[in-house]
Amino acid sequence: MNKDDYLDNLLSVPRLFRLIVSKKGDMVAFSWKNIHPNVDVFYIDLSAPKPTPIALTKTAETTIALDFFPKSKAVLVSEDKSRNERHRLFKVNLADPLTMYPLTEENPPYFIRYGDIHPSENWLFYGANYDFSQKKELEPTWIYAHNLETEERIPLAQPTKPAWTYPTLNNPGTHLLYSRKEYHPKGNQIWLVDCEGKDDHEILNFAPQARITATWLPDGKTIAFMTDYKDNKKQTYYSVGIYTVASGEIEWIYDDPTSSIEDLSSPKIGNYLLIHEAEKAKIKTTIFNVSTREKTVLPRIKGNLHLISPAFDGEWLGIYYSSTQPSDLVKFPLEAVPALEFKTITDVWSKAKLTPEDFTPAEDFEWKGKDGLPLHGWLYKPKHPTGKCIVYIHGGPTAHIEDEIIAQVQYYAHRGFLVFAPNYRGSTGYGYEFEDAIRVHGWGSDEQDDIFEGIKALIDQKLVSKGKVGVTGTSYGGYSSWFAITKAPTDLVAAAVPICGMTDLVVDYETTRPDLRPYSEQMLGGTPEEVPERYFERSPINFVQNIRGALLIVQGAQDPNVTPKNVDAVRKRLDEYSIDYELLIFENEGHGIIKTENQKVLYQRIADF
Template identity: 25%
Template structure:
């Protein structure tokens, strides 16, 4: 039995202690013992070998490639299988015929490793080039198609994105498709005769408006060219299409949200005709917004356009469907997991995915489909991190999905109650609560187990995320505010001509929803949390929501934490990276030149005088998505009016934490900040001193 299990098991009688003061074995060090999460899967289509990319906080935050069958790293610690394409990355590696290809983050070059040999470079010596979503041509295997992002002129308006052909023999990269601002999912048909891809252009994000194309391929020993480029589906501004994948040499599988939800369609190259797979539309999203380039939520199960597997979101958890592509017949597989992060075909009638549960750490799962037999889920033990934290289920707070009703429609919330079998709170006391605003802002909060949330709930905090619904026995909240994904295009973008969710309303709807969620949960019929001890926090877009909330709802929250959050929309519009450089135009309702007054009205920096709430600001020093000056302007403004603010910059970190020492310091500092502001003294003191880039900006 682990030390943590022994500690809890020896408790006979519960202690009575105030919420927020409970001692917990879930420490930052214990969380970090399990290493990082698995971020992506990829499967060798020839050998059916399964690989995954795993984050390694203890190894400087690098991404490692792991052979799932062996539980062994493919390359050494000096390699970082990560790409900076679109800054958020994704799609950094793939395998074909026993060879593994990957982008190395250190020098931005693509390498191939085969048969245990050292990785060999296959792209030009140019650090301005970034590559993602590699795909090998099936007959000319020395040729790979890839997304190429050229940062020779490293300003957002001058970064050039194309599809290129990498020739591994000549170590060259040649443009093959250009003209759009962005590309995704380039892939050859099984016989190599066609190339398919997704593309979109400013001011769209891919979940707002995008298009899919196919082209005829002419490939030989020397190189590759395309011709007869043909439009498949999608429409700028109005219709999002995604996830093109070949179901046969003739049939392309993809999703489109033209009916309001992402549903599956097929396209025949020979007939040049697109057809919905389902007899009638289904109000479930059969894919997720394309924030990162690597994750996929569907896969053909064979090479003759017979069946395909899909992961959807249904009642705030993942569902699995097998679809007959010719008849549209749908079979739902009973899915024991809360959230499926990625999904790939292994061989005929088997697929693999990353699974997350409400009460168990992430696992790698292979599902085998046998004729007439119940689908068999096999968790790959070699792929499970052996030193992951082991805590009893009695200590884990399970997220509850709640739908609150507001004057603007439904509000989806996830609520995690305080939970620790060693403690009970005094009668009639309500717990302090963390209101979490997710990033994106078109992202979503998941009900899956997250040890950083349990870090709080096991100490007697409630955690609340706007995005789900509430049960009378819950206590931490994640808010899937208007604009969150997984609830259809209307909830994410615009439900109708007279009522919009997030389109044009960022900084209004999200702030209102987070505040409403806290207020409703603190009142009858719920009465679950203490409104006077509720804090708000969020990262990136959630950091903007946090800062806006304490500006425009100045008395609503007792404390706040902004992690790499946005303070000035005007400067963000001028300096953020290419992928999101026009994102604000729809979120705010126009360009900076068109509606400068709105940018000023919504920017927390212009309303810092309203901030009465103690604020903690955590920032990465090399963040290119939300640069450090966004944090510095709000900190300076609060200091000048003698407000309370603490500011920490983490050297070597970008948009989010990757290093173990940063993850530990940020988590412990946030808890300590809330305890100090609210006058809560915890029963345990396990916070180690960690050197920061600078600290001490706290002004009482």
């Protein structure tokens, strides 16, 4: 198969994400990429004799499934324009697919945060950084009740500080749960507001720097949460508790210092709490039965199984995937997990033009940081090596690369590149202490050394030669690519393709979405005014005069996260120093390049660069 055919086939492999389940467990909806030219929403009736995906949307934009309407006769979806993150909410009736009924305005002057429908289906709840009475965009995100009959929008909660937050409605439709950052950029507090806005108060706050994640349990009267503080002491792991709304009492249900908990979820079916852990970037899930207090730990398997929810018939739903297995919605009894006896629902292989043998498997690769910290990532070894290596750096940095199909990684391996995907300190997937380690010295320090040490390990093991390594990545991976090309010698990094990456951390702080600024503050130890020296020394723009390797700059023109102002600033500085570079701007993209037609252009350009 030639390289062009392979890329076309690769970019037609379906990718499933944002899966939601109806309250009865008889229907699912999800966003699916590569079935249509972009990302669209599909649904499946699991109770049908032959469950079949049915398209609910077909547009040129990225459309996301948010939730079923309470009566499960429609799905709430969101869509923005060219991925500018100015989302509009729609209702799509299951009986009238491909017709999207708008619930909010097009391309709004604010960022909307998710959406929940009241059981009456007359009210829509969401977060928005906007004062509708004054028609003014805000720094903080307010919580709104939107009357779908009168179009009246009532502010239920009015936080004063910006923070990433979104409201979630309990099943009875009486209260909304949301998060605030009132005291410290690292910590957050959980608040509860009733659906009429009469009582808005803090319910969980363990310390100014305490991190808390919370989710409603199905009864709508209790809340599961996890936190890294307990008894006024910081921990190096997360403890899990249950908060009772009526009494304010807390019951601690999971408190294991050896655990590596990263997230919680509670299905709408049954009475379960799913506790998601990770070991070397592999999923490990514990099912906690809230009624019986029994715990069921799913075994480790080949590949990854992301457990979602019970279905209507007592079996479970999950997404199964690996670097040689496209993401597939599967259904199974729990006892079938060890033998991988899953029943496919989305039947992904029938829609793919490739076979498992056409993918390059991810292989474990381990090395050590400069301080001796054990590190782990993935190697993708080409069948026909060219002697060159591409380092694919993930974004976040609070994220990680899994054993999964990443289209561009597979394409580079097919083109003969050794691909190295490091999970540097600060990545999730390795426990609390590893994820927190990046905060010791902040962005642009130890985690960048981890990447450099990984490249050195590849060279020492003769997996690649000096001067044959290029780096690329999106968002924080783009920042890391900028860091590498300005700091590393060409023997270590000979080329860089930063995609939507920060160049000047001051410019980024001033132009990014307001809810993202606290993230910069916690990772750099303050604002640009408070720690100007750190913002300067960690900004690649101040070291472009050191660039000796090849540079291709990639940016989405609609990006509100790492805005094009970063590119404008660095281009001016590059020109001042007469540094050569190439530029690739995608006018109809935002934070990252996701449209299939654009991915084809980008991946070919990087491989040929």
